[in-house]
Amino acid sequence: MPSDPSAFWSLPATALQELLGAKPEGLTDAEAKARLKKFGSNLLREKKETAALLLFLAQFKSPIILLLVFAATLSIYLGEVASAIIILLIILISGTLGFWQERKAADAVSELLAMVQIKATVLRDGKAQDIPQEDVVPGDVIQLRAGDIIPGDSRILESKDLFVNEATLTGETYPAEKMAGVLPEDTGLAGRINCLFLGTSVVSGTATALVVHTGTESEFGKVSSQLKQREPETEFELGVRHFGYLLLEVTLVLVVSIFAVNVYLNRPIVESFLFSLALAVGLTPQLLPAIISINLAHGARKMASHKVIVKRLASIENFGSMNVLCCDKTGTLTEGKVVMHSALDMEGKTSKEVSLYAYLNAFFETGFSNPLDQAILHFGKVEIDPYKKLDEVPYDFIRKRLSIMVSRGEEHIIITKGALANVLEVCTLAQTSSGSGGVVDISVARDAIMQKFQELSAQGFRVLGLSTRKIEANVCLPRDEANMTFLGFLVFFDPPKKGIAATIKNLASLGVSLKVITGDNHLVAESIRKEVGLADGKILTGQDIRLSSDEALQRQVQEASVFAEVEPNQKERIILALRKNGNVVGYMGDGINDASALHAADVGISVESAVDVAKEAADIVLLETDLSVLSEGVIEGRKTFSNTMKYVFMATSANFGNMFSMALLSLFLPFLPLLPTQVLLTNLLTDFPEMTISSDSVDPELVAGPRRWSIRFIRNFMLVFGLLSSFFDFLTFGALLFLLHASVDQFRTGWFMESVVSASLVVLIIRTRRPFFRSTPSNLLSAVTLTVCVAAFLIPYTPLAELFGFTPLPIYFILVIIIIVAFYILLAEIAKRSFYRMVGR
Structure with missing residues (x-):
């Protein structure tokens, strides 16, 4: 097979597969081993396996x-x-x-790094399997979802609502939308929407793609070999x-x-x-x-014996010097096993209709798996045989909503769940009482909805909104999230971890102050702060951060113990402001939107169960999501x-x-x-x-x-x-x-x-x-x-x-x-x- 298919974005998918000797069901194990030997490991730099001599x-x-x-x-x-x-x-x-x-x-270091390898999902012998990213070869068919690092320059075979962060390659801040298709041969790098590139990451959506170039032959490999950048x-x-x-x-x-x-x-x-x-x-x-x-x-x-894996040895000193640790609430202060407490209508009454539509939304969702969907599915079995999935608009961090289109007979229904404020902004009506069919204008119901939301939040519950809309189309696009009817609330509870108060006290005795950065609203954040015994301090919201200059934020972050309603791009600002105050800052994150904050921190900390992009950005990986493990480290x-x-x-x-x-x-x-x-x-x-x-x-x-x-x-x-x-x-x-x-x-x-x-x-x-x-x-x-x-x-x-x-x-x-x-x-x-x-x- 040719080792350098030129202008692969301009070739029909079948012609490219033939050129690469690839098949839709993927390579066989024998073929993959032969290609790995021919093309070498999928690394930007060859491993420095220094010979003993x-x-x-x-x-x-x-x-x-x-x-x-x-x-x-x-x-x-x-x-x-x-x-x-x-x-x-x-x-x-x-x-x-x-x-x-x-x-x-x-x-010893080689053994430790092997424990936290980044994996890629490939089709081998027709079956999906996870393999080390360095073993991916040209001709592999890969499957991608939100949070995955793309393991090689690839051509999209099929995709669904795919958005990719290409900032490391193009410098573009906003995610690029990607889709299958054929492009002219003279299309520039930034315009190749049918291609995915090594080192970039999936923000939302799913895709199946064909790997064309790996390692130093990739676009990122060519750039990195020219720059030969050293870590700071x-x-x-x-x-x-x-x-x-x-x-x-x-x-x-x-x-x-x-x-x-x-x-x-x-x-x-x-x-x-x-x-x-x-x-x-x-x-x-x-x-x-x-x-x-x-x-x-x-x-x-020694740290590995405490389930703390060090990826970059030099970070150990910064880890020991750390005096501020920033982390999320979910899974760190809380059990991370979200339980659905109730499905309520607008008036706060238990609603079977809200429960049904929430179950349909979670059951048919195919993007990034999250604990909220799992909690909904475990809340109670619902009969969904009459319903069939037609389409999906995945969750992203701008809309903060997830929509599923289902059919029941001739009826097509869009079901949207997400952050309450973001759901309300696409609603024009609100259903007043389950089963009665009564609806009112959203402007009339908004105050009552927000009052119920605040009551639930003050009790420490996390609350999502749920809305629906009947539509005649067979496909669902983001713009169809409009003129919806608000149905009610999905109420979740994530109990604090046992012994977390003692762990926080232990960290404080070590001179490490804990600051919580969460997307939850300030009422939920305040409730959990009191429950776990976090130090009294100011609560800064995303709105406060947005309105503050860098100089003002630098003063405010020192006094705050909780940052609530924080947007992903604000995490990095918080970290940098803390560092400017002379702090050695650790940041613990496991999500797609944590990568920039992990890079900005003196010590980036992630967990074994984190998405690839977070693990790759981290200096240290915990084998357990537990602050007591971290204090031992x-x-x-x-x-x-x-x-x-x-x-x-x-x-x-x-x-x-x-x-x-x-x-x-x-x-x-x-x-x-x-x-x-x-x-x-x-x-x-x-x-x-x-x-x-x-x-x-x-x-x-x-x-x-x-x-x-x-x-x-x-x-x-x-x-x-x-x-x-x-x-x-x-x-x-x-x-x-x-x-x-x-x-x-x-x-x-x-x-x-x-x-x-x-x-x-x-x-x-x-x-x-x-x-x-x-x-x-x-x-x-x-x-x-x-x-x-x-x-x-x-x-x-x-x-x-x-x-x-x-x-x-x-x-x-x-x-x-x-x-x-x-x-x-x-x-x-x-x-x-x-x-x-x-x-x-």
Whole structure:
């Protein structure tokens, strides 16, 4: 079959099917597999399934590491074989550790993403089945309904009242109407009303279509490959990048200066170069990307255990920083299992006629399935055999109505249900009493209808209107929703979830304020607000929002706890106004009209049962529509953030202080304080405790409220604890040189022991804001820290000592080092308490 049917919008459907080798009943499984192999997965970018070898090699791509490898190779050429081999071995071990951790993190993320795949409905072997969107191939026959993401550039075979949101492709705000047909070959993209395009979504109606292009061959694929857009950085990613820049700038200045001075002092150039590069390895946070990946992946796995699936790892930090959560009422605060309470006539009396027509409307509706229709169908079985469906005008968010045309004998009837105000606007008459046939002008009945509506709404009921009209035509169009007769009310009840008040209170205790955004009227919203114990606050209506400027809305949204009668396009305005006030905003939505708000929020949250377009837009997907699940996810997000920050604090305290001290001391000593191999070994050993941080426990106060990245805070931390570390380093240098009169090898051995042990033990101090003995680290962190400390003392007494240039130390050397380390730990604890008291965090 041709792989590129040109101008497919201008070909008759049968000719296009023949060209693609397609059939109305769809492809067979065997044909689909063959085409998937030929055309590849239906992806805009091929999955980055990084081969193990490439991931391993990526561990050594740092310019500093490459320079170190080059210098070590040069050393071999100059006869320093043993030192060079040791350097290369240490680099290899460090890279292998990073590879193993990153590989494990990547596998975990792949497993999680597989749980929330977007599916497409295709005909295979004549039967409709849901398959992953990436498996859709040219020639597939797809079935679409409201909420679906279109899985490939397609030609419509048949459709019913189909409207598609093409804003991502054409920039057009309003949905485009689509229908089957043949168009001229020179028709522009926006005019191809018989085509559907990958990445756009169905707003209303249904369709069957033939897929022509997928992946990068689609219109969207061509555009995206040209733009190569990256997702915007989160606040966390930006902070990490700025932190990396801060350390790299300091490192470059320090290392270049040290190398230049050592050369000026006529020290061996290669050894000075290796020493400078080894210092650079110790100073730069080369483990930061791996540590972040490990922490985020570990956090994602923990969140998955609480039924929270993370699609974008970087969103975990924003999730933890979130202080405002916006959500709908239905299914979040309430059970989401809507129950029909009653079918009433205009006067509020139970009406069998209203019940019958409501049942007919819900039974014959074929668009997007919704809980209100299910509630009507479960309200009571109605005899509908005399009725036959003729036509349908699907629900949309502009009309807010759904109309079904049925026939009974020779009589044709349009039945319309929807939001009461939108039903009333197409009515000219109202039926006054069921069965009597009495009708009055709508202007006479309107006040009584609205009074009954307000009474029901104030009791927490959701109320729809129902109207009918007899017509002679065989088809029903939106314009036929006119001159109708109002029949009565459909009354629904969605009870609050058990324990929702406690859940809201728990979120508030975590520093997350809940704001409800609902399309229900303000009376229903006020009733549910009181029932679930939502914080007192102003109620803003859609009308209030419409009349407010952006500046005024920015002030009003902070005070409001409920937004009622909200139109879909107003949700994004609310989110943006909240963000402009400095809030980190989460938005939880599952509907067709939630996609823009999900994109606008700092954290887009959806649920597994959501429509495709909402799941695709979300950063995080809940496997249960439950706020208690979400609060557990917030806690895990904050734990992940806290553990990532622990590594940052470690890199900016003892590690940085040690390397800084060594660099300065090298200017005044007649020998290098540590050999390049010893510097790298120090760096490798102190990396081990840091690699276990993702499993560390987190104190309750660190997850009690939202926390945000602050470079200023990190800079202050680095100054205080880096200088403290340097002070004790110089104290060690002084003790070794002037008190113990150490030889060169003894000096290096003693300093190596003190450096490794102090850097490892201080991890236990700075990992908590409490006194260290009142916060228990994870078993793994404790075990690894203890192992590293023991190894630092034992290595000089093993065969490894000769390889690294160490020498056994007398026992009194060891005692002096232990005393210095003990004083360092004590002062670090005191400094920590003073620092947090000073900064008030």
